[in-house]
Amino acid sequence: MYSQRPLSYAPTPYSYTPNPALSATINLDEEVKLSSTPAERDLYESLAEIYSIIITLDGLEKAYIKDAITESEYTDTCARLLKQYKSSLSDEAVAREFVDLDTFKQNWGMECPRATERLRIGLPATVEQPSHNRPPSNANTGASGSLILAATENFITFLDALKLNMVSKDALHPLLSDIIQSVNKVTDKDFEHRGKIIQWLITLNHMRATEELSEEQARELAFDIEQAYHGFKTTLS
Numbered sequence: 001m002y003s004q005r006p007l008s009y010a011p012t013p014y015s016y017t018p019n020p021a022l023s024a025t026i027n028l029d030e031e032v033k034l035s036s037t038p039a040e041r042d043l044y045e046s047l048a049e050i051y052s053i054i055i056t057l058d059g060l061e062k063a064y065i066k067d068a069i070t071e072s073e074y075t076d077t078c079a080r081l082l083k084q085y086k087s088s089l090s091d092e093a094v095a096r097e098f099v100d101l102d103t104f105k106q107n108w109g110m111e112c113p114r115a116t117e118r119l120r121i122g123l124p125a126t127v128e129q130p131s132h133n134r135p136p137s138n139a140n141t142g143a144s145g146s147l148i149l150a151a152t153e154n155f156i157t158f159l160d161a162l163k164l165n166m167v168s169k170d171a172l173h174p175l176l177s178d179i180i181q182s183v184n185k186v187t188d189k190d191f192e193h194r195g196k197i198i199q200w201l202i203t204l205n206h207m208r209a210t211e212e213l214s215e216e217q218a219r220e221l222a223f224d225i226e227q228a229y230h231g232f233k234t235t236l237s
Contacts, residue, residue: 039093046094050085051108054115057081061114064125071126078124085119090209121198122205127181128198144186148236151182155229162222169207172221176201179225183232192231196224 060081064074089095098104101119105112121128158175166172180197200221213221 043093043097046088046091047097047104050088050094050098050104051110053081053085053088054105054110054112054119057085057118058112058115061118061125065114075124075126078118078126082119082122082124120205121202123177123180123198123201127177127184147182147186151179151186151232154178154182155225155232158225159222159229162218162225165218167213167218168209169204169211170209172213173201173204176204176225179228187232187235189235191228191235193224193228194231197228200224 057078060069060074060077063069064071064078069077089098101116104110105116118125154175158172158179161171161175176197180201183191183194183197
Protein backbone atom coordinates (compact mmCIF):
# COMPACT_ATOMS: atom_id res chain seq x y z
CA MET A 1 0.00 0.00 0.00
CA TYR A 2 1.11 3.51 -0.74
CA SER A 3 1.45 5.80 2.25
CA GLN A 4 -0.56 9.01 2.05
CA ARG A 5 1.67 11.98 1.58
CA PRO A 6 0.34 15.47 2.34
CA LEU A 7 0.15 17.79 -0.61
CA SER A 8 2.80 20.45 -0.74
CA TYR A 9 0.23 23.25 -0.63
CA ALA A 10 -1.93 21.76 2.10
CA PRO A 11 -1.50 23.10 5.65
CA THR A 12 0.10 20.80 8.18
CA PRO A 13 0.05 20.95 11.98
CA TYR A 14 3.55 22.36 11.82
CA SER A 15 3.07 24.91 9.04
CA TYR A 16 2.94 27.92 11.43
CA THR A 17 5.79 28.83 13.70
CA PRO A 18 5.21 31.76 16.06
CA ASN A 19 7.70 34.58 15.81
CA PRO A 20 8.66 35.65 19.34
CA ALA A 21 10.31 38.82 18.06
CA LEU A 22 7.11 39.96 16.33
CA SER A 23 4.93 39.11 19.30
CA ALA A 24 7.16 41.12 21.58
CA THR A 25 6.59 44.27 19.53
CA ILE A 26 2.78 44.23 19.89
CA ASN A 27 1.41 45.98 22.96
CA LEU A 28 -2.36 45.72 23.26
CA ASP A 29 -2.39 48.55 25.80
CA GLU A 30 -0.58 50.95 23.50
CA GLU A 31 -2.58 53.84 22.05
CA VAL A 32 -3.09 53.59 18.30
CA LYS A 33 -1.96 56.76 16.56
CA LEU A 34 -4.05 57.94 13.62
CA SER A 35 -1.30 60.17 12.31
CA SER A 36 2.43 59.83 12.00
CA THR A 37 3.31 63.46 11.26
CA PRO A 38 2.23 66.85 12.64
CA ALA A 39 0.68 67.70 9.26
CA GLU A 40 -1.52 64.60 9.34
CA ARG A 41 -2.54 65.34 12.91
CA ASP A 42 -3.54 68.90 11.99
CA LEU A 43 -5.52 67.59 9.03
CA TYR A 44 -7.48 65.10 11.12
CA GLU A 45 -8.12 67.68 13.81
CA SER A 46 -9.49 70.12 11.22
CA LEU A 47 -11.77 67.46 9.75
CA ALA A 48 -12.97 66.60 13.25
CA GLU A 49 -13.75 70.27 13.86
CA ILE A 50 -15.78 70.43 10.65
CA TYR A 51 -17.68 67.33 11.74
CA SER A 52 -18.50 68.89 15.10
CA ILE A 53 -19.52 72.18 13.47
CA ILE A 54 -22.03 70.39 11.23
CA ILE A 55 -23.50 68.44 14.17
CA THR A 56 -23.69 71.57 16.33
CA LEU A 57 -25.24 73.64 13.55
CA ASP A 58 -27.92 71.02 12.94
CA GLY A 59 -28.80 71.07 16.63
CA LEU A 60 -28.85 74.87 16.61
CA GLU A 61 -31.29 74.94 13.70
CA LYS A 62 -33.60 72.52 15.54
CA ALA A 63 -33.43 74.65 18.68
CA TYR A 64 -34.29 77.79 16.72
CA ILE A 65 -37.28 76.13 15.06
CA LYS A 66 -38.57 75.06 18.48
CA ASP A 67 -38.04 78.58 19.93
CA ALA A 68 -35.64 77.09 22.45
CA ILE A 69 -33.24 80.02 21.97
CA THR A 70 -33.69 83.70 21.22
CA GLU A 71 -33.16 85.17 17.78
CA SER A 72 -30.08 87.08 18.90
CA GLU A 73 -28.51 83.97 20.44
CA TYR A 74 -29.26 81.99 17.31
CA THR A 75 -27.90 84.66 14.98
CA ASP A 76 -24.63 85.11 16.88
CA THR A 77 -24.01 81.37 17.27
CA CYS A 78 -24.96 80.52 13.70
CA ALA A 79 -22.79 83.29 12.26
CA ARG A 80 -19.85 82.08 14.37
CA LEU A 81 -20.28 78.46 13.24
CA LEU A 82 -20.53 79.48 9.59
CA LYS A 83 -17.37 81.54 9.96
CA GLN A 84 -15.52 78.64 11.61
CA TYR A 85 -16.68 76.30 8.85
CA LYS A 86 -15.37 78.60 6.12
CA SER A 87 -12.15 79.21 8.04
CA SER A 88 -11.47 75.47 8.35
CA LEU A 89 -11.98 74.94 4.63
CA SER A 90 -9.68 77.82 3.71
CA ASP A 91 -6.78 75.41 4.22
CA GLU A 92 -6.00 73.75 0.87
CA ALA A 93 -5.10 70.37 2.39
CA VAL A 94 -8.31 70.28 4.42
CA ALA A 95 -10.42 71.37 1.45
CA ARG A 96 -8.82 68.70 -0.73
CA GLU A 97 -9.57 65.95 1.80
CA PHE A 98 -13.04 67.36 2.50
CA VAL A 99 -13.93 67.39 -1.25
CA ASP A 100 -17.45 68.80 -0.75
CA LEU A 101 -20.21 68.71 1.85
CA ASP A 102 -22.15 65.83 0.29
CA THR A 103 -19.01 63.69 -0.04
CA PHE A 104 -17.93 64.45 3.53
CA LYS A 105 -21.35 63.55 4.90
CA GLN A 106 -21.42 60.31 2.94
CA ASN A 107 -17.93 59.31 4.08
CA TRP A 108 -18.82 59.85 7.73
CA GLY A 109 -22.41 58.62 7.68
CA MET A 110 -23.95 62.01 8.40
CA GLU A 111 -27.36 63.37 7.43
CA CYS A 112 -27.97 66.69 9.23
CA PRO A 113 -30.42 68.13 6.66
CA ARG A 114 -30.93 71.43 8.50
CA ALA A 115 -27.22 72.09 8.80
CA THR A 116 -26.75 71.16 5.14
CA GLU A 117 -29.29 73.76 4.04
CA ARG A 118 -27.80 76.43 6.31
CA LEU A 119 -24.29 75.77 5.00
CA ARG A 120 -25.60 75.88 1.44
CA ILE A 121 -27.12 79.32 2.02
CA GLY A 122 -24.24 80.56 4.15
CA LEU A 123 -26.42 82.91 6.23
CA PRO A 124 -28.33 82.60 9.50
CA ALA A 125 -32.07 82.17 9.02
CA THR A 126 -32.63 85.50 10.75
CA VAL A 127 -30.56 87.22 8.06
CA GLU A 128 -32.02 85.23 5.18
CA GLN A 129 -35.52 86.23 6.30
CA PRO A 130 -36.08 89.60 8.01
CA SER A 131 -36.98 89.41 11.66
CA HIS A 132 -40.56 90.24 12.57
CA ASN A 133 -39.43 90.94 16.12
CA ARG A 134 -37.38 93.93 15.04
CA PRO A 135 -37.71 96.66 17.67
CA PRO A 136 -39.59 99.72 16.40
CA SER A 137 -37.49 102.73 15.57
CA ASN A 138 -37.94 105.98 17.39
CA ALA A 139 -38.52 108.81 14.96
CA ASN A 140 -37.56 111.38 17.60
CA THR A 141 -34.06 109.97 17.96
CA GLY A 142 -33.48 109.68 14.23
CA ALA A 143 -32.62 105.98 14.57
CA SER A 144 -34.75 105.08 11.57
CA GLY A 145 -32.98 107.65 9.43
CA SER A 146 -29.55 106.36 10.41
CA LEU A 147 -30.53 102.79 9.56
CA ILE A 148 -31.87 103.86 6.18
CA LEU A 149 -28.69 105.80 5.52
CA ALA A 150 -26.52 102.81 6.43
CA ALA A 151 -28.49 100.52 4.10
CA THR A 152 -28.31 103.06 1.28
CA GLU A 153 -24.56 103.44 1.72
CA ASN A 154 -24.12 99.67 1.62
CA PHE A 155 -25.99 99.44 -1.68
CA ILE A 156 -23.87 102.23 -3.18
CA THR A 157 -20.62 100.74 -1.85
CA PHE A 158 -21.42 97.38 -3.39
CA LEU A 159 -22.32 98.82 -6.79
CA ASP A 160 -19.18 100.97 -6.74
CA ALA A 161 -17.10 97.86 -6.02
CA LEU A 162 -18.50 96.20 -9.14
CA LYS A 163 -17.71 99.30 -11.20
CA LEU A 164 -14.13 99.05 -9.93
CA ASN A 165 -14.02 95.46 -11.21
CA MET A 166 -13.93 93.91 -7.74
CA VAL A 167 -15.48 90.61 -8.76
CA SER A 168 -13.91 88.01 -6.45
CA LYS A 169 -15.90 86.22 -3.79
CA ASP A 170 -13.78 87.50 -0.91
CA ALA A 171 -14.41 91.08 -2.07
CA LEU A 172 -18.14 90.85 -2.82
CA HIS A 173 -19.58 88.44 -0.27
CA PRO A 174 -18.92 90.63 2.82
CA LEU A 175 -20.35 93.70 1.06
CA LEU A 176 -23.47 91.85 -0.05
CA SER A 177 -23.90 90.45 3.47
CA ASP A 178 -23.78 94.02 4.79
CA ILE A 179 -26.61 94.96 2.42
CA ILE A 180 -29.01 92.23 3.50
CA GLN A 181 -28.28 92.76 7.18
CA SER A 182 -28.74 96.51 6.96
CA VAL A 183 -32.02 96.36 5.01
CA ASN A 184 -33.36 93.82 7.50
CA LYS A 185 -32.85 96.41 10.22
CA VAL A 186 -34.92 98.90 8.26
CA THR A 187 -37.85 96.77 7.10
CA ASP A 188 -39.24 93.28 7.50
CA LYS A 189 -41.13 93.56 4.20
CA ASP A 190 -40.19 91.20 1.40
CA PHE A 191 -39.65 94.02 -1.08
CA GLU A 192 -39.29 93.50 -4.81
CA HIS A 193 -36.05 91.78 -5.88
CA ARG A 194 -34.98 91.20 -2.27
CA GLY A 195 -34.75 87.51 -3.15
CA LYS A 196 -32.06 88.35 -5.71
CA ILE A 197 -29.77 89.45 -2.91
CA ILE A 198 -30.18 86.08 -1.21
CA GLN A 199 -29.67 84.18 -4.47
CA TRP A 200 -26.40 85.99 -5.17
CA LEU A 201 -25.23 85.42 -1.61
CA ILE A 202 -25.79 81.70 -2.12
CA THR A 203 -23.96 81.82 -5.47
CA LEU A 204 -20.99 83.61 -3.93
CA ASN A 205 -21.03 81.29 -0.94
CA HIS A 206 -20.43 78.30 -3.24
CA MET A 207 -17.40 79.91 -4.85
CA ARG A 208 -13.81 79.62 -3.69
CA ALA A 209 -12.46 82.67 -1.89
CA THR A 210 -10.31 83.85 -4.80
CA GLU A 211 -12.72 82.77 -7.52
CA GLU A 212 -14.07 85.60 -9.66
CA LEU A 213 -17.33 86.26 -11.44
CA SER A 214 -17.32 86.32 -15.21
CA GLU A 215 -17.98 89.59 -17.00
CA GLU A 216 -21.51 88.44 -17.80
CA GLN A 217 -22.16 87.42 -14.18
CA ALA A 218 -20.87 90.77 -12.93
CA ARG A 219 -23.23 92.67 -15.23
CA GLU A 220 -26.16 90.50 -14.16
CA LEU A 221 -25.27 90.97 -10.50
CA ALA A 222 -25.08 94.75 -10.90
CA PHE A 223 -28.47 94.80 -12.62
CA ASP A 224 -30.10 92.64 -9.93
CA ILE A 225 -28.74 94.71 -7.05
CA GLU A 226 -29.81 97.93 -8.78
CA GLN A 227 -33.32 96.49 -9.01
CA ALA A 228 -33.20 95.42 -5.36
CA TYR A 229 -32.07 98.92 -4.40
CA HIS A 230 -35.05 100.45 -6.18
CA GLY A 231 -37.34 97.90 -4.52
CA PHE A 232 -35.90 98.83 -1.13
CA LYS A 233 -36.44 102.55 -1.74
CA THR A 234 -40.05 101.85 -2.71
CA THR A 235 -40.74 100.47 0.76
CA LEU A 236 -39.62 103.78 2.26
CA SER A 237 -42.12 105.92 0.38
